[in-house]
Amino acid sequence: MTPASNPFLGTAAIIVVGIVCLLAPSLNLTTIDFLIGFAVYAALAVSWNWVCGLGGLINMAHIAFYAIGAYSCAIAVAKLGLHPIVGIVAGVVITASLAGIVSYLSFRLQVSELYFALLTLMLADGIGALSRGFENEYSLGGVYLPFVNDPLRFAFLDKVYYYYALIALVIALLLLQHWVTRSKWGLLIAAAKDSERAASSLGVPVVRILTSVAVASAIPPAIVGSIFALSSLYVTADNVFLFELLLATVIATVIGGLGTLWGPFLGALAITLIHELIRSGVGVTDVVGLTDMVYGAILVCIVVLFPGGLIGAFRFVRDLFSPKPRNAVLDEKHSDA
Amino acid sequence: MPEAPVFVAENVSKRFGGLIAVDKVSLEAHAGEILGIMGQNGAGKTSLFNTFAGIYVADGGRMTLNDVDVTALPAWRRSIAGIARTFQIPQPIWSLSVCENVQVGLIAHGKSKAESAEIAEETLVGLGLQAKLKSDPGDLTPGQLRLLEFARAASLRPKLLLLDEVFAGLSLPEQQSTADVVRKLRDSGIAIIWIEHNVRLMMELADRIVAMDHGHKIGAGTPLEVARNPDVIRVYLGRQAADGKKS
Ligand SMILES: Nc1ncnc2c1ncn2[C@@H]1O[C@H](COP(=O)(O)OP(=O)(O)O)[C@@H](O)[C@H]1O
Ligand SMILES: [Mg+2]
Numbered sequence: 001m002t003p004a005s006n007p008f009l010g011t012a013a014i015i016v017v018g019i020v021c022l023l024a025p026s027l028n029l030t031t032i033d034f035l036i037g038f039a040v041y042a043a044l045a046v047s048w049n050w051v052c053g054l055g056g057l058i059n060m061a062h063i064a065f066y067a068i069g070a071y072s073c074a075i076a077v078a079k080l081g082l083h084p085i086v087g088i089v090a091g092v093v094i095t096a097s098l099a100g101i102v103s104y105l106s107f108r109l110q111v112s113e114l115y116f117a118l119l120t121l122m123l124a125d126g127i128g129a130l131s132r133g134f135e136n137e138y139s140l141g142g143v144y145l146p147f148v149n150d151p152l153r154f155a156f157l158d159k160v161y162y163y164y165a166l167i168a169l170v171i172a173l174l175l176l177q178h179w180v181t182r183s184k185w186g187l188l189i190a191a192a193k194d195s196e197r198a199a200s201s202l203g204v205p206v207v208r209i210l211t212s213v214a215v216a217s218a219i220p221p222a223i224v225g226s227i228f229a230l231s232s233l234y235v236t237a238d239n240v241f242l243f244e245l246l247l248a249t250v251i252a253t254v255i256g257g258l259g260t261l262w263g264p265f266l267g268a269l270a271i272t273l274i275h276e277l278i279r280s281g282v283g284v285t286d287v288v289g290l291t292d293m294v295y296g297a298i299l300v301c302i303v304v305l306f307p308g309g310l311i312g313a314f315r316f317v318r319d320l321f322s323p324k325p326r327n328a329v330l331d332e333k334h335s336d337a
Numbered sequence: 338m339p340e341a342p343v344f345v346a347e348n349v350s351k352r353f354g355g356l357i358a359v360d361k362v363s364l365e366a367h368a369g370e371i372l373g374i375m376g377q378n379g380a381g382k383t384s385l386f387n388t389f390a391g392i393y394v395a396d397g398g399r400m401t402l403n404d405v406d407v408t409a410l411p412a413w414r415r416s417i418a419g420i421a422r423t424f425q426i427p428q429p430i431w432s433l434s435v436c437e438n439v440q441v442g443l444i445a446h447g448k449s450k451a452e453s454a455e456i457a458e459e460t461l462v463g464l465g466l467q468a469k470l471k472s473d474p475g476d477l478t479p480g481q482l483r484l485l486e487f488a489r490a491a492s493l494r495p496k497l498l499l500l501d502e503v504f505a506g507l508s509l510p511e512q513q514s515t516a517d518v519v520r521k522l523r524d525s526g527i528a529i530i531w532i533e534h535n536v537r538l539m540m541e542l543a544d545r546i547v548a549m550d551h552g553h554k555i556g557a558g559t560p561l562e563v564a565r566n567p568d569v570i571r572v573y574l575g576r577q578a579a580d581g582k583k584s
Contacts, residue, residue, distance in 0.1 A: 184440075184450040191430045191441040198428040201390055202442030202489060203416035 010178050018171035025160045032159050038272040039166035040224055045252040045264035046173045047220035053259030055213035056193040058117035064124035065095040065218050067240035069225025074143040074235040084154045091222035099218030100211055107207040128241035135237050142236025154230050162231035178261055255302045257309025266310045274298050342367050343528040344497045349398035351388045358384035360552035366528040373543030374532045381552040382532045383425050386499045390422040391415040419496035423503055427482040429474035436470040439488050446493055460492040465514055480507045500531045
């Protein structure tokens with residue numbers, strides 16, 4: 001368990017970090033594409049951590065959900081002339097239903113963890129193949145959105161607004177997670193994930209709880225995909241069904257700290273920085289795949305140095321500077337008894 | 338017992354492939370009564386509990402709780418309906434504290450987080466675990482883990498409480514305080530079915546006893562009746578004879 005810190009402190013921390021992130025573009029330290037990349041990774045990692053870290057389900061269809069969100073928004077706007085909100089809602093409904101159906105059936109059929117990972121990977125692959133097929137058949141080269149300035153229809157010439165939207169989403173996700181894990185639902189989810197047998201014998205509807213977690217986790221990637229469609233103005237199977245994006249999401253979550261509040265956020269920041277540093281170091285003429293090798297080597301180092309994730313290193317540093325030992329409160333209680 | 342039984346099992350069976358772990362076992366549990374179940378290792382006692390609690394799907398037979406058929410209900414619904422159980426091998430939720438382990442069931446049964454914390458604390462203090470409320474289950478002794486199992490089930494105030502060898506590994510004072518709590522629960526009107534290896538303890542605490550062997554019910558009655566039952570004596574003497582040969 002994480003140490004029981006003051007819940008208001010946690011909320012305040014999320015809000016402060018959120019404000020810093022919102023101010024980042026005006027500091028002009030980096031490009032807007034870098035910031036958007038970071039916010040996309042963060043939103044995807046934080047929400048993937050729900051299903052995998054909190055729910056214990058290795059859902060490999062997370063990026064397919066992102067792609068579905070991108071497609072549904074792009075099709076709604078460019079092909080059907082609808083307000084993007086219709087596309088966003090449609091994307092969310094589709095991904096939530098898919099996640100619900102797949103997890104529920106997996107529980108019913110008592111699919112093992114690894115089979116669930118394989119199943120969702122194949123589902124993602126199937127959806128990717130299907131959309132490539134459609135694209136070849138009907139809309140050569142993908143879906144283009146109009147390049148206009150129409151804020152009421154979420155169309156901005158300046159990309160910074162999409163960054164704001166993504167960061168607002170990340171902050172909302174963190175606040176939601178912070179609140180849920182501290183509520184009674186947090187205990188039910190932990191119990192359901194940890195021991196199906198014990199939890200169900202105590203009256204916890206394990207399948208319902210974990211299916212709900214999977215459904216909740218499938219909603220943010222659809223929204224992120226929609227925002228990607230609106231900001232990049234171009235959606236094609238090759239720019240949304242990205243294996244690297246799935247890999248980045250998983251890596252950010254795992255090296256950050258699976259199941260924790262800040263881990264995936266820190267992990268997303270770390271891999272965005274690493275990507276950027278390597279790119280500026282190696283340059284664009286990377287013929288031998290040096291970028292990937294350096295990237296891989298750095299990740300291996302992180303995993304070896306911080307087995308508990310970056311959040312573990314963060315806590316270690318914090319505890320070095322905190323005057324009071326972690327168990328002081330408990331010790332006082334013990335001596336009372 | 339003039340009252341209608343709280344829990345009735347009729348011809349309940351459970352098979353594992355070719356092995357019949359529970360073979361057409363029938364029994365009744367009454368409010369305010371401790372029904373002891375004795376039998377050697379592998380007699381099918383734990384499998385019987387798992388079938389009662391809905392962890393296993395029965396291969397035959399029928400179970401009712403207060404005249405409501407629960408045979409088809411999944412485990413969590415049986416818990417909500419009022420069947421609580423302990424696991425012979427403790428199954429704590431390792432990522433939660435001792436107190437939170439007890440809270441989970443109470444929350445699932447509709448209590449608020451604050452209410453659940455209050456009841457959990459009270460239950461754990463009653464079992465002498467006041468110093469361990471915030472500990473990880475990993476810091477508990479095997480005996481304390483059994484007490485935690487017991488606390489989780491007992492705190493739910495079930496209609497039927499299934500206790501699977503809760504006294505094993507407890508120190509004598511722990512046995513005493515736990516026996517007191519079991520008696521109190523019985524006197525509050527809970528029907529208790531209790532699996533126990535310690536025959537002396539069973540004779541002392543149980544109101545009635547069912548003896549099992551190889552999945553069968555081989556005897557039932559008051560402790561004295563069961564102690565005099567020739568089938569029960571044969572099974573137990575057989576084991577003693579076998580133990581004698583070994584040593
Ligand atoms: N999940 C299972 N799968 C296969 N066989 C089992 C399982 N559980 C119990 N058994 C077998 O069923 C029989 C009864 O076991 P159990 O109910 O644990 O007995 P007891 O609790 O009386 O010691 C044993 O032969 C045991 O090996
Ligand atoms: Mg047993």
